[in-house]
Amino acid sequence: MPGWAGRVNIDGMPDAAAVPLADPRLPRKLYRSSDGRWLGGVARGLAGHLGLPVIWVRLVFVGLFMADGLGALLYAAFWFFVPLGVGGVDAQRPPALTTETAADGRRRLVARKPDKGQIAALLLMVVVAMVFVGKVNLGGGAKAYLWPTVLVGAGVALVWRQADNARRARWVEVGRRRRTLTLLRSAAGVLLVTAGVSGIFVLQGSAAHLGSVLQAALAVLVGIALLAGPYLVRMTQDLSEERLMRIRAQERAEVAAHVHDSVLHTLTLIQRNAESANEVRRLARAQERDLRAWLYKPEGTGKDEADEPDTLAEAVRRNAAEVEDKHGVPIEVVIVGDCPLDEGLTAQMQAAREAMVNAAKYGGDGGAVQVYAEVEGRTVFVSVRDRGPGFDLDAIPGDRMGVRESIIGRMERNGGTARLRAVPDGGTEVELEMERAEKTS
């Protein structure tokens, strides 16, 4: 299954490692392995259960098969009665940590290219079956039934495996794009079984009646389809509807959880800090930002908060958020374009942050601080403006290095420019311009 290999938490042998981890009281239950299996996953499941290499179990089955087909019967019985297991999807069994690296590696390989293993298995089985057929020495009459029986067996195996796959797909919610393939496989299985059964009929000497037998069978099938059809359709519809409802409920639960966690928490804090206007504002802004990020999730913000930003937009947003949190002054950010950060831009970001801090500290009373960042061609432009009382660089004593060093100086050292100017109607604007580094690639 494509898309299947990516889900590494699926464990082929859930009971082997998971049970002692999860709950020691649980008895070790036998599951068929859904991963890396050749046929029904019986051998792999057994191997995991018994702690044996898979190949041994498989050899044993083959050996038993030679003993008048006993292995096949046994295998079929296991297949029928033992449930398919997937670790990590079942809620009771968390993803197991498999320590068998060899088995793990092997399993992944098989999982990634499932067809190879299956084809090999089928070939092997055909060979074994032929050997078996050649070897078995039954009465002349009985031997003739063998091939039809093998056909029926193959068909049944095909359909059963299909059912297993469908079940597994439901667990992991693999998409429906493989529906045609599924249908084809089922059809092939049915065809095989039909051919086998017909073969048996033919051998019984009722070849003359084959036509009428087939007709009767067809009539019965059509009748069943007519009777059960509507019911089946209805059932599938109900099922899919139920599934949809479940997904919706899950989504709602997620929203509720988030709202509960952050919003209610913040509201409580606000109630508690009601007399401190600044704190309330800070909390509300932080919450607003968080909720927005969560609701409207722009591209690229799905990242972990912890790691360093690597694009300009991200860095600007992060800086603004941090300054906003620290100083309780709302900062409105508008970003046009985006580009990866390089050394110069990192310096520019630091300068911008300094400018934001200044704006929040000295100009925050006039309203929100506005930050604008634009990437146009090779030039990155950042403007930070406040509506405070304004600022005159010449009037600042020469020993105050904050602006000169951390904004202007920093920009110039890195080959950019910084301008401070008073905005006509009050307030200060800091403009930072920097060329992006040439691409090395």
Next chain:
Amino acid sequence: MSDAKEPSGSAEPNGGVTGADAPGRHVRVVLVDDHRMFRTGVQAEIGQTERTGVEVVGEAADVDQAITVITATRPEVVLLDVHLPGGGGVEVLRRCAPLMADAEQPVRFLALSVSDAAEDVIGVIRGGARGYVTKTITGTDLVNSVFRVQEGDAVFSPRLAGFVLDAFASTDAPPVDEDLDRLTQREREVLRLIARGYAYKEIAKQLFISVKTVESHVSAVLRKLQLSNRHELTRWATARRLV
């Protein structure tokens, strides 16, 4: 249109008002928002800046109500929320298209939303709204915006300007269509200043042009955004997986 009783326009309101404060001007407004609390809040805000003469003549909480109220009252400006039960602001715009096109007394829409997601913003603008402001706007600015929209100008918030710039920014595109699809250098400059948080008046000072010129630039941008540029906008939206 009912006559304005108070001849109060002489009092110069605060800074950013442009040509709006002609004496006795009166704008009838319908408020469409599904949150009653917010509607009350806006009413109160507008009430505090009474002198500028904005009168709320109707309220609606969903799309159907909005259509009914707007048709019945024929306001000059509709303050429209983007997220509404029954199809959202875009649906209201769609169903009010004939009213907007009315030559005699057009109904104009100003989107007023808490959302500043790009697809919401671009969606209502292309649906025919004359402007977009976020709900953090002050009462004064809101009143000014209403006047501006009523006069047929466009009102851009910094964020909206940012989105528009972003949409038109990719100059590496093949030279599509006519010049109509491009922003002129001046329009771009104006937008950039809006995005930087400048008021129209400040932009006028900065660029040594009149406020009227700024407004016409902004209107031109709005027109381009609505009428043309489908090509680039689609491309832009696709790149952002918005469509």
